[in-house]
Amino acid sequence: SAQTDPAIAIHPWMQELGDGVDAAPYGMPSPHEADVKRRTVEWLTADPVSSINFTPLHDLDGTITPNGLCFERHHSGVARVDPAQHRLMIHGLVDKPLVLTMEDLKRFPRQNHVYFLECAANSGMEWRGSQLNGCQFTHGMIHNVMYTGVPLRLVLEEAGVKPEGKWLLAEGADAAAMTRSIPMEKALDDCLVAFKMNGEALRPEQGYPVRLVVPGWEGNMWVKWLRRLEVGDQPWHHREETSKYTDLMADGVARRFTWEMDAKSVITSPSPQAPITHGPGPTVLTGLAWSGRGTIPRVDVTIDGGITWQEARMDGPSTPKALHRFYYDFEWDGKPLLLQSRAHDSTGYVQPTKDALREIRGENSIYHNNGIQTWAVDADGKAENVEIS
Template identity: 60%
Template sequence: MFGKLRRPSQDVAKIALEESDRLSSTERRQFLRNGLFTAGSVMVGGTFAGLSAKVGAAATQYPPEVPLWTRSLGAGVVTNPYGMPSPYEKGVIRRNVPWLTAEKTSSVSFSPLQHLKGIITPNGLFFERHHAGRPEVDPQQHRLMIHGLVERPIILSMDDLQRFPSVSQIHFIECPANGGMEWRGAQLNSLQFLHGMVSCAEWTGVRLSTLMQEVGIKPEGKWVLAEGADGAAMTRSIPLEKVMDDVIVAYAQNGEALRPEQGYPVRLVVPGWEGNTNVKWLRRLEVGDKPWMQREETSKYTDLLADGTARGFTWVMDAKSVITSPCPEMPLRGGKGIYQIEGLAWTGQGKVKAVDVSTDGGRSWQQAPLREPVMSKSLTRFALEWNWDGNPALIQSRVIDETGYVQPTLTQLKAVRGTNSIYHKNAIQTWQINADGSVDNVQLG
């Protein structure tokens, strides 16, 4: 709000900010309230006409004038039956990196984290990852088969599936390659492209454990193979312990049916685990006595280490955080003064316990308040008030989850993992604030 109000009289607002720097937090807030009122009063008392002459008709939209849109009727109801964002938000979209993959059918789109509010990602902005493009599945013809080492194999229609008791849970999904292009150095000056392969939603569906109880697992059953209906027949093996814990066979996202790019009409949601295990367009679940590693799909991603060996079964997404404002897409536009350092934190191990913020490249840290709600395996918001003095700064965040795990520095992570992998890069992100308020992606140990 303050950014908008300072447009009509930048000199008045600038003086107010400079004066507020010399005051305590409580005094500052009172000063800003009074200062903004005074600035408005100055415009009312005699400078508004002059301002109009300088900046044109747009100035007549500011108080106390009645804006144009208040002097006419607006569009009626159901002029757009589904609803669309305001045209002024047309830049808030998913984006892809054209050179990242040879074809879009096996590629990824990135969620605009810098523009999102709260912890829920709108369905139209939820990141995508496809292995053979997005199939158009007819829900009336789609079936989910559960078979293998079970007592009572079944084939379920979508109507059948929705007759089971439903649950709704809020969880994030993150691609293990999120940020993976930067193991060896800074590559892209963009929050969206660096960290936008994570999103969070409310998922509604049936507990997979409920379906497993329905079919009855034989004693030798230890793993479940999930297969999608896309052109890649995307398959992943999941151990039975996870299956019986919190996995959801989801048919709805944020209160509506899944979008086609999110697996319509049904998908797996495997809370806290690699995004690739959350198989979309789910058509088959096969219970077996071991993972299906002898098949071409290999049942997992692997992380190539410095010595040539590979880590396997690294499903859990380790704790991670990132500052979303300021960031390269969200510079400090108002000059020195008070700002909110805001960001997101998450962990596949449960809840976020705390987030620390540094404005001096990690030499000192201050704990940032967490914004409710704080839920297990969900995105969590944090924010810290910062009085920027106008000098260059290095800002960072680090998360500590409820297991005690602390988000590592890049040096710490490289010491354990090397730089050969593109997966599970959860190192502390550093943004460099420049004197003009612009923000650059930099790498610090």
């Protein structure tokens, strides 16, 4: 009770002066928040330079991902690019090949947009049943930041795309020289050549000094450390669009060029890394929802494994191809719960169950798993990754 709470006391911080203004010229979170960090799953990959770590979604709120917590996916580690020596070249089927410095790029008119980036492999370890215990690991290959950049269309217009130029190859300056083919229609639509995230320069991990932003499309296409754009008349069929980032169906045929990220959602709390610790009574359930095709006007939530569904309360900005935050505030009776969320996007598409997805996709897939996630909460408030049918 208020009378007996020993924390109502005179604490050291009430009696001493704190740090001066310059103690941290670039600020860091409170030491009490040291657990809020990106984490990897060591057995997933053979080597940390061709690997992935995950955004701690269970510790975050709102919709914007802090720069230092954006998950990282590199094929050859973080390229150490000197911006003064970095060039972006545009060539191929263009009237006027260009070589742009960072300064040249910053003289084009720029725009600001908030977009999520989701790796196509997000939730990919869950195809054959529940495996990883925490939304950081099942859903954390996603981040959502405000990009500042130049519309790709303006750069392509400056070079002058020839009429037969229907495809664009984007290449990174990392040792992987990662490449993807992008249809010209998308390149001219909403792609950005971005140099800022959440107001500051891109972090090295996110492609400093410049990356491609391909809104709503799988993260692999968002080429980091962008150095080359080649205009061609057909796709290149490189590694990342043949051997990888294709979806092997049950009949042995692979789907290709599955670029758009389907609508998806996840409850971030309660969840395995964010159990209920306060006991029965008022409880805040919250999560994230997104769609590569638009906004999320509605999320349904169930706490009884789908017997009854309630509409969640959306709160925060709602812009296309960006994360949306939802809440469901309820009285927990202290009994076990089966939590699920189901996103509806602005095209009318409804997030499927994992079983419905497997009926169409089989179980050979890695990529594009947007099935409904279930957390089982026990009477102690502990949560676990489960599947129910």
